[in-house]
Structure formats: C-alpha cells, structure tokens
Amino acid sequence: MAKLLYLANGAKKHAPGRLDQFFERQNLSVDVFWAFNNELPDSLDEYEGIFLSGSPHGAYEDIPFIHREHDLIREGAARNIPMLGLCFGHQILASALCGREQVFRRESCEVGYKWLDVHAPAERDLLCGGFNKTTHMFVWHNDEVRAGHPDMQIIASSDVCPNHIWRFRDRPIWGVQGHPEIPMADAREWFEGVRSRLEHDGANIEDLLAQASDADDGKTMLSRFAKLLHG
Template sequence: MKIGILQTGHAPDEVLGTLGDYDTMFARLLDGHGFEFETFNVVDMDFPDGPDVCDGWLITGSKHGAYDDLPFIPPLEDLIRGIHAASRPMVGICFGHQIIAQAMGGKVVKFDGGWSVGRREYDYKGETLAVNAWHQDQVVELPEGAEVIGSNDFCENAALVYGDRIWTIQPHPEFGADMVDALATHRGPGVVPGSLLDNTRAQLDAPIQSQKVADEMAAFLKQGALAHV
C-alpha cells in the first residue's frame, strides 16, 4: 500500500542529520506495517497530480498556522477535499489535524490558553493515552461530520474521525523524547514559556504510547484502502 506523505513543514536543521525530516519520522513510526511511502513537500509547492496517485494520505505537522496567508495553504485545502471526494483514506497530525478540519469547514485559531508541549495525557475512546504534543493552535469549531474521539482539559478536539475516511490527532506520535528535547532547545526559547519547557524536559523519560497510536493509524489507512477497492 502506497502512502503519500504531504509534508507541510520541515524539522529543525539541527536534527535533520540524526532524526531526519518529518517524513522520515513517520516512515520510522509506521515501520513494519507494509507501507511504501512517497513524499510531497507541499510546503515548498511540490504537489501530487491528484488524489489517486497514492492509496492513502498522511499530512504532517508544521511550524505554520492553518490560517496563515501562505501559497501552499489553498491548494492543500483543495487537495484535502479532493482526497475525501475520491474516498481515499487520510490521516493528519497536528497541523495536518488542523488543516483538514479547516478545509472541511471547521475553524482553527491560535489558542488563547497558550501552549501544550511535551508529554500529555488524553482520553482516547475511553482509555488514557499519553503522547508528546507541541502546539498552540487548536481546532475550536468542528466541521460537519467530524466526531471527537480524543480530548483532554486543555484540548477539547484532540482527535477526530470523519466517517471511515479521515482520522486526525493533535499531538505528535512521531515525536520521541529526542525530538521533544530538540524542539525545547531550538524552537522553544522565547516562544514557549520557560516553565513549560522545564516541565517538558523533566518528563522526557516518562512512558508514552506512540506505538499504540501508530498501530491505530495504520489500521485506519489499511481499512480505508480496502473499502475503496
């Protein structure tokens, strides 16, 4: 099964040589599920020819906001709606979660409650799930047809499904402790409050359930692809 990775941003230069870019992180996260990957750097205006180029789609995180006036945002929203119309399965992470919601008619804002960074616990389908987060923006109004399957006190709409075709989540299952530490070092200072960065570093060794999220993501993509055949 071929998964198209729509890369909407790039990892900090400081980690590219060790952890790779976001597409590499997702390929590593989903290793063992039998996927083939093709990356499209949509943030750099590298777009696929259409929704049928791949069997399923994954939209990455980004330092940009879904509401930003950037050249890649409108064509990406068009592609998201096209993928949905073509009944191809699609998953979105952080910015991907937000841009899909916006493209489908929801609303994304810079949350006035501030940042969520590092290990966070979510109520996911009735279970407690710990995953690393790094965001200030949030989906605050749901699109028609979106169902909340994950939330916590800080982020009400942390995981969404749209029928059996779209699955999205606000935190970052692809971020391990090394990536969170790198973000706290290279992108956090002067942007994220110091107390949050200190707390994040103090929890770097605490367990997270990234593999459980990866397995759920993979199962959703495979089930959606089978339903399309």
C-alpha cells in the first residue's frame, strides 16, 4: 500500500475536512504528523507522496517548524516525491521551491465561493486534465502566492488573485489556494465553527451557504493525486 506523509500545519492536528480520512478511503496508508506542534518525520524514505495542509501561520514567518518544513519540501522535490499543498500548503511549496518573496500578505482578504478561470496548462495536467474553462471552489486567504515565476505553471486564477492553482515545472508538485475538502453537507457546521474569523474577514455565512458547492474538480484533483501515488 502506498504511504502518504500528511503534514498537519493547523492549530489542531485533525482539521474539520479530515482529508487524512479521505486519503485513507483512497487506499493510502496515511502518516499524520502535527507539524504545527513541531512533529516532523526524521526521514522521507518510506513515503510515496506528501500532503501539506492549511495553517494560521504565514509561510514567511520565522518559526522553527516552518523552517524545517521548507527543508523537507526541498528534499522531497530533489527525490521527485509527489506533493500537494492546500492554502498554507500551497504557499509554503511556493516559498520553498521558488523563493520566500513569492508569498506576501494581501491588502484585503479574498473569501467566498469563487469561479476560477482555468488556463491552458490544465489541458495536459495529471490532476487537472479535462477541467472546463472555469471551476468553482471556496477560497479564504490573507496571504497570496505571486504568479509569473518561470518555474510555475499557473493552472487557475480568480478575478483578484492570479495564482490559485499552480504546478512546479513539469514535476508532480501542485499548490491549491482554495478549500475543495469542504462538502456541501458539512458546510454549515464548518462555517459556524469559524464564524467569527470569517465575519472578521468580510464573509457572510448565509451568503456562503447559498453559494456552496461540492467543488467536484477540486476533489478530482485530490483523488487523482492519490492514484498517482499508487503508480
């Protein structure tokens, strides 16, 4: 059974979306390390893939686990280990592989369900092939990854953020800014759990629920990533 290293970068080891369980249902053996709490593996030898979760931190912060995770990402890339990051995971992949200046603090938060424009690199991509010209996803971020780096293939963007999904060169490494892990059935519970933070960043819970979708393309990316690890 292929083994996935799951780096949990959040303040809780298990986030509400429980993507560790999603990957287990894809017949992966999942090792969850609570990176936020300074739990990181000593070696990458036994892993076929790496997943990097969201975090309340910024990839540019001077925090020990973030420095260690940068090193781990670079080692994973040198070994050509497939990697997928969501939100903070998307940002720290960019910071580690394309330079720390790639990640910056936005002037305002982008939050809500957005239609993302899908670009030409998606057509031949292992995870995004077959997507339509737009894809729907919940997004919520105060930090952003710059577009335009020569080692980045930009796969999707929003009206205010030019880099929502990217791939590192032609390597099996992807970053996704949004949150495809939230199913419609769990949206109210998830949003209510973080209501104060969402409202602080300008969101309206009822508007979010009215716009909610299952982000099927995003879940396709997650499933295809799991299949990639099976070879």
